[in-house]
Amino acid sequence: MLKTIPPLITSELLTVLAEMGHGDDLVIVDRNFPAAAVAGCTTSGVLIQLAGCDTTEASRAILSLLPLDSFVDKPVSRMAVVDDFDAVLDVHQEVQQVVNEAEGREIPIVPLERFAFYEAAKRCYAVVRTTDARPYANFVFKKGVVFD
Template identity: 45%
Template sequence: MLIGIPNLLTPDLLRHLKAMGHGDELVIADANFPAEACAARIERLAGASATEVLRAILTIMPLDSYVDHPARTMQVVGDPDTVPDIVADFQKIIDETADHPAKIRGVERHEFYVEARKTYCIVQTAETRLYGNIILQKGVVPPS
């Protein structure tokens, strides 16, 4: 147990978050996401939802303020303008929790998979809502 660190974040996940540098990205993925096919580094939080994990990570990891879209989600196949409830929840969490609130950008499904393969780590959750996947780009931690 640590003060100020959400209990949801495992020691291995904390190590990955700390090891990531400015501009590195991670995926918070739902239970259906093909994590094994997309990443060498996978952390599984089998008892947590994607929204719980997003909130926990954003309490300790800054979003990149040097890019236009440090948060990206997968667009609904066949209806890219639809915003699934979970994506609306992601946006609310970013607005409330992130050090640098940013508007989420939707990415076409196959392009999302291409982008996911380039990320530092995938955090696979127990999320069962469809389209419960988000890519986050890490920002700079300023000197204290």
């Protein structure tokens, strides 16, 4: 165990977060997402399993370490609800709050159509799968830069 690193962050996840560079994307998904298939297409080919936590908890832990990209207007995206593109579910609102708190400012989260989200996820650095049972609990975070 290390100080100030959330216990939810596994050594494998910590390694992936450290390996990622500016502009790399990390996808965080629910238990229904085809995570293993998508992970095989990612830059690292890595699927990280975070058992016993939901997407909100995972996002909070990850964003306590991962800076979001401040050089792009929309560093976060989410899977849109099929047949209701503009719907904002509870999980979307929760992660929105986590994102805003982590960055100390309002960060827009862009909805992506389901299949567009799958394609975006394949271009990510790695996949983190939670055990979240809620549908559409799927997000992409673009890594930023830490300025000293």
